[in-house]
Amino acid sequence: MAETGAGQDSRGQALAARLRRNRWLLAAAFVAVIAVYSFDGASIYVLLPALALLAAAAMVPADAERRSTDTGAAIEASGLQRLSGEYLAAAVADPLIIFDHSAAMVHANAAAFAAFGGLAPGMSLALKFRAPEMQALLDGILSGEVAADVVDYTEKLPVERTYRVSASTVGHATGLYVLVFKDQSETRRIDRMRADFIANASHELRTPLASIAGFIETLRGPARNDPAARDQFLQIMQNQTGRMARLIDDLLSLSRLEMKPYLRPGTAVDLRQTIDSVIDSLGPLASENGIIIERDFIDGPVSVPGDRDELFQVFENLLENACKYGQSGGRVTVSIARVEDGQDPGIDVTIRDYGPGIAEEHIPRITERFYRVDVENSRTQKGTGLGLSIVKHILSRHNARLSIKSEVGKGAAFTVHLPAR
């Protein structure tokens, strides 16, 4: 890059230096323009005049600076001048990464760090974004075949996200390039959610519906004049409709969670108070099942960042399961502990029951939708098999972990680890 011939006039060199010093400004300005256009079909050629203008703006102060070299006051003259590229990049809400001709990352804004773990300056983007379409995008732009390009890029794990990614060269001969990621996941997810909801709901509602239809037939036929049987059948039908209603509620709440796998930066949640009210709300179920709930809380205030209603739902599901499936143990302990050491300090909430426990082969599976260890037992407990998948979803939104420990015959312990940060 610094191989400029000695014959060039000094003015040209100063300009070039100016441009180089201003490459951040140019990069940022370019990006801002892109962000404004948001890829809404705006051709890159529309942007070129704007770019030229910005380049001119970046050069003008160079002259001014040269004319009054010792004062340096001219620099203050332009407001844009003091604006660093980093600030501008930070002002863009979408993930944005600036890189050089070898695909090494030069700068990324906070949104990019949040969206893609493991970014670091100097790291090769070609190694990080390995999907074939991203490789093609980077190759195309770095080889100079195209000045700008757009692809759709889907990341399946840890949660599915779809981006429309635009890559462009920054200015002329700055040696810098930029990637901007526009998140399109929401629209995709709404489509998927509809399809999934219908598939799941129709599949799971078929069984209770079939049984209700069967009982209606019996009531109108053979059992028409049998009051005892009628009462019994109506009771069963009522249970089934109750189950169907619950199923729909659960499916809806799961779908809502799946639509927004990322939590908006939440407020602090008072865990002690939240868990106390979960215990209160499940008091009736516990005493009905002959269960005593014991508390083992640390002293002092316990708060974590998160969404109170969602965390309430997590502990409600876990405690409800402990009361239902751990009934034979007669007691359930709820403990709150602080974890200071280790890689991620935070709060551990453990809900332990002393019932039959869960066999080894089922433990990895029970957070899957509709997975029930003992379908009959779960049905009599009015379970739908969605409780733990809701728990899992909420926890991954909170960057939290669920560990399940169990020894058959001795009970089960569900520990939620919430990071303190």
Place this chain on the structure above:
Amino acid sequence: MQSVHTVSAYDEELKFLSKRIAAMGGHAERMVEQAVAALVNVDHGLAQKVIQDDIVLDEGQREIDDKAIIIIARRQPMATDLREIVGAIRISADIERVGDLGKNVAKRVASVDGRQPNSLFRGIEALANLALTQLKEVLDVYASRSVERIGFVRDRDDQIDAMYTSLFRELLTYMMEDPRNITPCTHLLFCAKNIERIGDHATNIAETIYYIVTGDQMPAERPKGDKTDKVVLPGTVPAK
């Protein structure tokens, strides 16, 4: 000036290897993803595509082997670089195997009719998600070289084993219930086995990366703890 020039050309050659590995990795990740999607949705067209895509990985591996041998012969690299080059040969072989396993899953789509219980397909999907997360995070470490956090590999390996064992038992139950299930369930069993082995190859890659960066072997498995059965969900990303 001349020596600087040579070194940078050499650097370029090394960079070429790692870039090629990443591209192969991305291709393999995509193949496995699509193979599992084809299986779960019984999508014969997609399965066919995966089968044809495998050739790209074979080529990639051959190219890396050739290139690596030329570099070794011409540059006579010393410790760190030599590890990098030999590591690239090993990793590309593992990735090529991952592609083969994905292709094998895709081939079995023809023998599964989708009438098997939903819970089986959900289980296979969950197993595949674990294996793919393992592969993704390992290849991310290849990009970032942050081997100090590579301990997650062992934990997830255990999770994959537990999940596979659970699926295995469920499949056996279905086979015993009804002999007509035996053929399709056998195919599903092999699919699950293949996916579990994809996880193993990811672990191999992690070990190679650790060796490339540190020159040491990755610490062996911790002794098994208490007798209780345990699982940790969800496998969060080892950020940073």
